[in-house]
Amino acid sequence: MTGSTGTARLRPALHAPGATRANAIPAGAWWLWALGLATAASRTTNPLLLGLLVGVAGYVVAARRTDAPWARSYGAFIKLGLFVVAVRLVFSAVLGSSVPGSDVLFTLPEVPLPGWAQGVRIGGRVTAEQLVFALYEGAKLAALLICVGAANSLASPARLLKSLPGALYEVGVAVVVAMTFAPNMVADVARLRTARRLRGRSTGGVGAVLRIGLPVLEGALERSVAVAASMDARGYGRTARVPTAxxxxxxxxxxxxxxxxxxxxxxxxxxxxAVHGLPLLLAGVVAALAGLRLGGRRSVRTRYRPDRWGVRAWLVAASGAAVALAMIRAGAVAPDALHPGVVPLTAPVLPLWPAVAVLIGLLPAVVAPLPPSPSDFKERS
Structure with a gap:
């Protein structure tokens, strides 16, 4: 009985705690994690590694996102990534590619062009090599977009605005308003369509779109006016005097x-x-932070309950940085494994230690606090 009681007490300690206002992961930590995965995706065209990166990002989003409107944007980024891949393949087939190939899949009708358009063609032969190359390049760009979408789904825009330096507060407000306008508009459209459906009215067609669009724009305008009034009431825009030097x-x-x-x-x-990029990036970050620190003196606003970077937040950010550094190192040591051959066509191989390094990106799904579930709200109410 004593051993089972001790195990029962130890089991909750091994799991991540529930998310509260005090232990929630800052928005900056989520963005650093996502940018680390995006950097790793930009270093390879191996579809197996790219798929692994997308899977890691998707698993963390599924495990740690909330029910907020901005947290539902991950699916839109996945659709956008698939659209990018499709467009890349269509452009490669129609406009041709610089990749030489001998395995002709089909031939499109070629449009004759004038002499001044040499080097450009529309139609003609479509080879397997050029389509595979376009698929690899499109998959890399899609993985970048999906990683950015993971940050948008996990990081609260309001908390990101709160954590910005005082010198960037004005720019941050515009960015946050732009980031939250689309999710709120989508939520308003879904709410109005549900209301029309419950009333037995049609939700499709031009007429229904026009009837839904006007209330959506009116609601967006009302929110903008309310935000402007609240900012004016709180003294937004007041600055302090700083010396010229x-x-x-x-x-x-x-x-x-x-x-x-x-x-x-x-x-x-x-x-x-890559050799000179990291030192230059670090030097630029240090100089920019120093400038933003000095520029924050002109802002007289204060922060209410600022976000605190605890051990869990640093682990989330460090996991993304570790994935990026490992992929940069793999590109210097084994570049062939990160870029499968296209001419001649070779099957991509999953390199072992870069794949294991990508799995470090799963750490936020373990250490980040669990988001509140709908049942928790019911119990509190």
Whole structure:
């Protein structure tokens, strides 16, 4: 009995706790995790690794997303990724490709073009090599979009706005409003369609769309006016005076840091610049953070109950960074495993240790607090 009682007491401690306002993962940690997976996806065209990355992102989203309207956008990003792959294949078949190939699948009617359009063709032979190459490239872009969609589904836009530095607060408001407008509009459309269906009215056709569209736009306008009124009532836009030297130093550090971040990010995404990309990225991040720290002095707003980065938040962010670093290392050590051959066609092989490194991205599904379920709300009520 004593052993079973001790096991029963230990079992809840091994599981992640329920999410509360105090232990919820900050939005920045989710974005760092997702950007790490996106960086890893940008380093390979192996469809097996890309599928594994998408599976990791999807599992974490299914395990840790809430029932908020913005948390339902993951499915839209998956559909967008599939659309990108389809468009990439169609363009490759219709407009041709620079990839040479000998395995002709079919031939499309070719449109004759004038002499000044040499190098461009519409129609003609479609080879298996060019379609496989287009499939690999489209799958890489689709994986990038799906990883970004995972961040949109897991990170609350309002909490992301709260965690932004004071110097970026104005820009952050515009970004958050843009990110939340589409999910709220989709929720309003679904609510109005359900109401019309319950009243026995049609939900399809041009007339129904026009009758639904007007209340949706009216509701969006009312929310915008309410947000503007609340921001004005709370003194939004008031700034403090800072010395001229501090303002100029802030501009230099912020602009130089952002340029370093852009150059470093390009180096990480490009296969040839990975060695110099990481130091340049780190230097740019440090300079940009210093500039934002100085620029925050002009903001007089305060934060109510700011997000705290605990051990779980750092583990979530570090898991994405570990996946990205492992994939960058794999690209330097075994580039052939990350980029399967197209000419001649070879079957992709799943490399062992990069695949194991991708599985580190599943750590948030273990350490992140569990989102509240509908039954929890019923019990509280």
């Amino acid at each position: 501090v303002r100029r130093t802030t501009h230099v550090l912020t602009l130089g840091g952002l340029l370093g971040v852009c150059a470093g990010t390009y180096g990480l995404l490009a296969a040839e610049g």
